Structures are given as C-alpha cells and as structure tokens.
Amino acid sequence: MAVKEDKLKKVLATIFKIDAAGIDDNTSVDTVERWDSLNHLNLILALESEFEISFTEEQTIEIMNYPLIKMVLKEHGVEFQ
Amino acid sequence: MTAALHKEITNTIARVKVDPTYIAYSALANLTDSAPDLGFPQYRISILRNFTIEPLIPVIKGEAMRLGVAADVRLSDFDAIAESVFNSQSQIYSHDPHLMIMAQWPETWSPALTNKFLTLTPEQIDDEVERVVETTRNLIQAIRSNSTAPLIINNFLLPTTRTLGILDFQSESHQTHVILRLNRALLEMSKSFPDVYWIDLMSLFSRVGYDNAVDQRNWHIARAPLSKNVLVPLGLEYAKFIRALSGKTRKCLVLDCDNTLWGGVIGEDGLDGIKLGQTHPGSSFVTFQQECLNLYNRGVILALCSKNNEADVLDVFKNHPDTILKEHHFATWQVNWDDKATNIRRIADELNIDIDSLVFVDDNAFECDWVRSQLPQVEVIHLPKEPFHYRRDLISPGFFDSLAFSSEDKKRSAMYVSDNQRKLRMMAATSLNDYLVNLNLRAEIGRANKDDLPRISQLTQKTNQFNVTTKRYTEGDIERFFGAPNSDVFFLRLTDRISELGLIGVAIVEYRDTVADIDSLLLSCRALGRGAEEVLLCAIQKSAATRACKKLTGTYLMSKKNMQVSDFYEKHGFTLTEKTPHGTRWELAIEGRPLPNYPNWINVLEINT
Numbered sequence: 049m050a051v052k053e054d055k056l057k058k059v060l061a062t063i064f065k066i067d068a069a070g071i072d073d074n075t076s077v078d079t080v081e082r083w084d085s086l087n088h089l090n091l092i093l094a095l096e097s098e099f100e101i102s103f104t105e106e107q108t109i110e111i112m113n114y115p116l117i118k119m120v121l122k123e124h125g126v127e128f129q
Numbered sequence: 130m131t132a133a134l135h136k137e138i139t140n141t142i143a144r145v146k147v148d149p150t151y152i153a154y155s156a157l158a159n160l161t162d163s164a165p166d167l168g169f170p171q172y173r174i175s176i177l178r179n180f181t182i183e184p185l186i187p188v189i190k191g192e193a194m195r196l197g198v199a200a201d202v203r204l205s206d207f208d209a210i211a212e213s214v215f216n217s218q219s220q221i222y223s224h225d226p227h228l229m230i231m232a233q234w235p236e237t238w239s240p241a242l243t244n245k246f247l248t249l250t251p252e253q254i255d256d257e258v259e260r261v262v263e264t265t266r267n268l269i270q271a272i273r274s275n276s277t278a279p280l281i282i283n284n285f286l287l288p289t290t291r292t293l294g295i296l297d298f299q300s301e302s303h304q305t306h307v308i309l310r311l312n313r314a315l316l317e318m319s320k321s322f323p324d325v326y327w328i329d330l331m332s333l334f335s336r337v338g339y340d341n342a343v344d345q346r347n348w349h350i351a352r353a354p355l356s357k358n359v360l361v362p363l364g365l366e367y368a369k370f371i372r373a374l375s376g377k378t379r380k381c382l383v384l385d386c387d388n389t390l391w392g393g394v395i396g397e398d399g400l401d402g403i404k405l406g407q408t409h410p411g412s413s414f415v416t417f418q419q420e421c422l423n424l425y426n427r428g429v430i431l432a433l434c435s436k437n438n439e440a441d442v443l444d445v446f447k448n449h450p451d452t453i454l455k456e457h458h459f460a461t462w463q464v465n466w467d468d469k470a471t472n473i474r475r476i477a478d479e480l481n482i483d484i485d486s487l488v489f490v491d492d493n494a495f496e497c498d499w500v501r502s503q504l505p506q507v508e509v510i511h512l513p514k515e516p517f518h519y520r521r522d523l524i525s526p527g528f529f530d531s532l533a534f535s536s537e538d539k540k541r542s543a544m545y546v547s548d549n550q551r552k553l554r555m556m557a558a559t560s561l562n563d564y565l566v567n568l569n570l571r572a573e574i575g576r577a578n579k580d581d582l583p584r585i586s587q588l589t590q591k592t593n594q595f596n597v598t599t600k601r602y603t604e605g606d607i608e609r610f611f612g613a614p615n616s617d618v619f620f621l622r623l624t625d626r627i628s629e630l631g632l633i634g635v636a637i638v639e640y641r642d643t644v645a646d647i648d649s650l651l652l653s654c655r656a657l658g659r660g661a662e663e664v665l666l667c668a669i670q671k672s673a674a675t676r677a678c679k680k681l682t683g684t685y686l687m688s689k690k691n692m693q694v695s696d697f698y699e700k701h702g703f704t705l706t707e708k709t710p711h712g713t714r715w716e717l718a719i720e721g722r723p724l725p726n727y728p729n730w731i732n733v734l735e736i737n738t
Contacts, residue, residue, distance in 0.1 A: 097151040097357040
C-alpha cells in the first residue's frame with residue numbers, strides 16, 4: 049500500500065512526544081531522548097496497529113532509527129510517497 | 130495559549146470518537162498533563178501489576194480525557210505487588226488514588242494451573258486453587274486496610290491450550306472447569322470486601338480471540354502479553370469502570386427510525402415495504418430492536434428522533450406485526466422535519482436530564498456529523514453499513530454500563546414514560562397545590578437499612594442536578610456513615626397515583642456536639658416538582674431535635690449542574706453564614722422551635738426513625 053510519510057512521522061511524534069516536522073533520517077534511538085525500551089515497545093505496537101502488519105522478532109530489534117523503520121515497513125508492503 | 134490547547138483537546142477527542150485507534154488514543158493521552166490547567170479534574174489511578182502493562186496506559190488516559198478527567202497513573206514496580214500492598218508507606222497508597230487496579234497476568238499468578246496443570250494431582254489442584262484465593266484475599270485485605278478506593282481486579286483466562294484437548298471440557302476435574310471454579314471462588318471471596326470489582330478478562334479475550342489478544346512474541350521478549358489488537362478494547366473496558374464510578378453512565382438512548390429500527394423508509398415504503406421480520410434482511414432489525422428493549426429493561430430511557438411524519442412512525446410501533454418496540458417503550462419523541470440537534474436538545478429538556486446523558490444512534494453520516502458538531506457532549510453512534518452489526522456497535526462502547534443494578538433500574542424507563550403522561554396531566558390542573566394533592570403522593574422516610582445501601586450509593590454517584598454537595602460515595606463509604614454512631618443516612622421512597630418511584634431521595638447527616646451538619650441531600654431528577662425535599666429536611670430536623678442539637682448546618686457546593694439548588698437552603702429559612710468561591714454555608718437555629726410538619730400534600734410514613 050502507498051501511504052503518505054506524514055502518517056509514519058505522526059506515529060513517532062506521538063510515541064516519543066517530538067515534533068513531526070523535525071523527523072528525518074537522523075532520527076534514531078541515540079538522538080531521541082524518550083526512545084527508551086518501554087517507548088520502543090509502544091512504537092512497535094503502534095506501527096503494527098497503524099499499518100496492520102506484524103514484525104518478526106529480528107525486525108523489532110532492528111528498527112532503531114527512521115531509515116530502518118521505513119525499510120522494514122517496505123518489506124511488509126508499505127511504500128511511502 | 131489556553132484557547133489553542135482547549136481547541137487541540139476538543140479536536141483530538143473528536144478524532145478519537147471517529148477513529149478509535151491506538152495512536153489516536155496516545156495522542157489524546159499526551160494532552161493529559163496540560164489538561165488540569167484547563168479545568169479537567171484530576172483522576173488518580175494506582176496500578177499494581179506483575180507484567181509490562183505500560184502500553185495500555187495511553188488508552189486508559191485517552192479515554193479518561195474523553196470522559197472529562199485527567200488521569201494521573203502511578204504503576205507499582207514490575208512484579209512487586211506484595212511489596213507494594215503490604216507497605217503502608219508505598220507510593221501506591223500515598224498517591225491517594227480515586228481508583229486502584231490490580232493487574233495479574235494469569236501465567237504469573239498461577240504458573241501451575243495455567244501451564245503445568247497435568248503435573249498436579251487432584252489434591253494439589255485443590256491446594257493451588259485455595260492458595261490463589263487466599264493470597265488474593267490477603268492482598269485485598271491489605272489494600273482495604275490502607276485505602277478505600279474502589280479496586281478492579283482481573284479474573285483468569287480460559288486455557289487455550291487445554292491440557293486434555295477435546296477431552297478437557299468433559300469433566301469438572303479437568304483444566305477448563307478448574308479455571309471456571311477458580312474464577313467463581315475468587316468472586317465469592319471478594320464479596321466480603323466493599324468496592325471490589327472484577328474486570329472480566331475471560332470474556333473480553335473470548336471476544337477478541339486469545340490468539341489475537343496475546344502477543345507471545347512480546348511476552349517472551351518483554352513480559353508484555355497485550356497485543357496490538359487488545360490494547361484498545363482492554364483500555365476501554367477499564368475506562369468503562371471510570372465512567373460508572375464517576376457518575377457519567379449515560380441515561381438515555383435517542384434513536385433514529387428509518388434504516389435504524391427497520392430497513393427502508395416508512396414514508397416511502399409503507400408498513401408492508403419496510404424490512405422488519407423473521408427473515409433476512411428484516412431479522413437484523415428485529416435483533417437490533419430487541420437489544421434496545423434489553424436496554425430499556427436495564428433502566429435506559431428510550432427516545433426517538435426522526436425526520437418523518439409522526440403518524441407514519443407511530444404506525445409501525447402500533448401496527449407492524451414484527452415490531453419488538455412499542456409506543457409505550459418511548460418516554461418521548463421528536464418526529465418532525467427540524468434539524469436533529471434542535472430535536473435532541475428538546476428531548477433532553479422534556480425529560481429534564483442533561484445533554485451529556487444522551488447517546489444518539491443513526492445510520493446517516495450527515496446526521497451523525499451534524500449532531501457531533503453541534504452537541505459534542507452527546508455520544509454519537511454512527512451505525513455501520515451492515516445491519517447485522519448494529520447490535521454490536523450499540524452495546525460494545527458500554528455507554529450505559531453501571532456498577533449496580535436494582536429493581537429501581539428496571540422500572541425507571543417505564544417511569545419516564547408515565548412521567549411524561551403526568552406532565553400532560555399537569556398542564557390541565559388548576560393550581561400546583563391542587564395538582565399535587567391530586568397526585569396522591571405517599572412517602573416512606575427514615576434511617577436506611579443495610580439493603581438500601583447499594584441504591585443509596587448509586588444515587589450519590591448518578592445524581593447531578595438536585596444535589597447540594599455532589600459528593601460521590603461508594604457502598605463502603607455509605608456503610609461507614611451508616612455504621613458510625615454520630616452520623617445518619619436517611620432514605621426517601623415515593624409513590625404517586627401514576628407510578629411507584631422507589632428510593633429516590635437521600636440525606637446524610639453528621640452530628641458534632643450540638644450541631645447537625647447536612648453532608649449530602651439529593652433527589653433523583655424524576656422525583657422533582659413534588660416537594661419531596663421538604664420531607665427529607667423535615668426528617669433531618671426531627672432527628673436533630675431528638676439529639677438535642679441546637680442548629681442545623683448545610684453546605685451548597687457549586688457544580689456545573691446543580692444551579693437549581695443554589696438557593697435551596699435560603700428557601701427553607703436558613704441563614705447564610707459563609708460565602709466562598711466554591712459555594713455557600715448555611716445554618717438554621719432549631720433550639721426551642723416546634724417540630725416541623727410534613728407537607729400536607731404528601732402522606733408520610735416514618736420508618737426506623
């Protein structure tokens with residue numbers, strides 16, 4: 049499915065309480081203050097809920113930055129405009 | 130800044146109503162911290178847990194915002210339930226919660242009964258059931274000795290990997306029945322404590338489906354068993370308790386007619402053409418009507434709001450062979466060509482209930498949108514395309530769920546119907562006094578006995594308008610007033626020529642030295658206009674006199690909904706002693722005064738005074 053990238057940015061903005069406009073390829077577990085293990089869990093659940101997919105165990109550990117999230121979502125058929 | 134924030138909250142709540150997803154609730158939960166500045170009362174929740182429950186919190190907080198409160202949630206340390214519960218200094222208690230939740234994941238609560246069932250002998254099974262019940266009893270006991278906050282506990286799930294497969298259900302000694310027996314034993318045990326409620330995880334997970342609801346991956350990685358599919362349903366289920374405990378249970382269901390209560394349009398298709406009957410597609414509408422009737426029997430008031438000629442609509446309820454609902458089930462209706470927001474306001478006014486007690490149901494997106502925009506306090510259910518899903522969408526939000534169900538509730542809807550008949554008769558009466566005398570009012574007043582306490586607690590939680598202090602009390606609270614030597618709980622029952630209203634008035638009085646202070650005085654809104662409050666005041670004054678009190682004192686605490694009693698004490702001869710930003714204090718000297726008489730239009734029987 050093709051979706052607007054805004055939808056993905058909104059998920060991160062809501063989970064990590066950051067500004068959606070500031071999200072780019074540098075956004076990662078190292079640059080976001082609230083990206084701890086509990087919020088990472090919420091992120092996984094929110095992404096799976098919003099895009100109706102299920103990550104594998106490896107993927108849940110992989111998606112530690114914005115580019116990787118987009119890449120893994122693409123593997124699940126989610127393309128960003 | 131505040132106006133912008135207010136708008137953001139309003140818009141986010143509106144969004145969640147239309148699109149109740151996890152991320153929508155999370156966005157709403159993010160606004161909770163700034164909500165108290167905008168007047169949202171704080172609602173403190175303490176959660177004891179033995180698993181990773183954090184992902185659920187945004188849904189509970191978001192739904193609490195929708196209910197109008199800012200939830201402040203404190204979690205116990207992970208899997209430290211006993212440590213927190215038995216430590217009276219624990220932050221779980223110092224949080225001073227309005228609500229306590231104990232969330233125990235069954236596999237941790239009893240690994241033996243959930244995962245190792247076949248390793249147990251029958252004696253060991255019985256011992257383990259008893260152990261679970263007794264340790265839970267001890268936990269509840271410790272909680273109760275430190276807090277009076279209502280407590281919600283979850284029950285055990287049905288085993289999905291039943292240890293004996295298809296043989297499992299065939300015997301009471303196998304796993305499935307043991308779990309059912311355990312849940313019943315837990316319920317039985319909990320009844321010896323006040324204000325303990327069960328969240329039925331067994332039922333909820335059945336609806337969602339165990340495999341859908343339990344995230345095995347996250348359970349093993351992070352001890353977080355709640356899947357993305359169960360977070361919203363489970364969070365909403367907890368929030369239903371918040372709704373019920375804070376007096377926000379909705380009271381009235383306003384129904385559209387065409388393509389809601391029957392298929393098709395009555396004005397065009399006629400009685401023979403609308404779809405309502407034993408076979409498809411009319412059978413879906415019969416099922417839906419039956420569910421509305423079930424709500425009626427739960428005490429929900431039914432009303433109609435339809436763009437039609439009144440005669441056409443009433444024709445269906447009077448003459449259609451397959452209609453389940455009849456004219457007499459509806460307390461009122463607005464069937465005309467005016468806009469639905471105006472009509473819904475008229476319905477609320479006529480029934481003398483607040484606009485935020487209403488739920489509006491319609492199949493038409495335009496109507497739903499219009500009502501949502503004009504009356505944001507009304508909960509709107511936009512019915513789905515498929516009529517066979519109507520029933521599910523009506524019931525699953527739980528807008529009408531309350532935590533007590535009494536015989537009064539069963540009679541309530543019929544009462545609202547006859548109340549309207551009474552109003553029509555009222556207009557024909559020559560004077561108010563004539564009319565009241567003509568009503569043949571009979572009252573029972575006195576000190577409550579134990580059986581009355583649940584109903585009394587319910588009234589304190591639901592009554593918003595004729596309520597001088599709007600203090601919400603649980604059954605445990607009422608029991609304390611009831612049992613204490615220096616306080617009294619008064620009940621008032623009323624019957625008139627048209628209907629038996631039941632227990633509709635409450636007063637709570639505390640005696641200190643020579644002063645009798647009225648802590649609470651309230652009347653159910655359907656008992657208004659009959660002077661029933663005079664009976665309560667009279668009984669209070671008589672009781673105070675027998676205790677040689679020199680004066681009565683009372684407080685009026687201002688709320689959004691009780692303006693009509695702001696002058697209650699003034700009207701009854703009390704003098705103003707204090708004025709604060711929150712309300713007023715009043716007193717009445719009773720020493721040396723003759724005992725008051727009950728109003729002459731009510732026949733009063735004193736019980737247990």
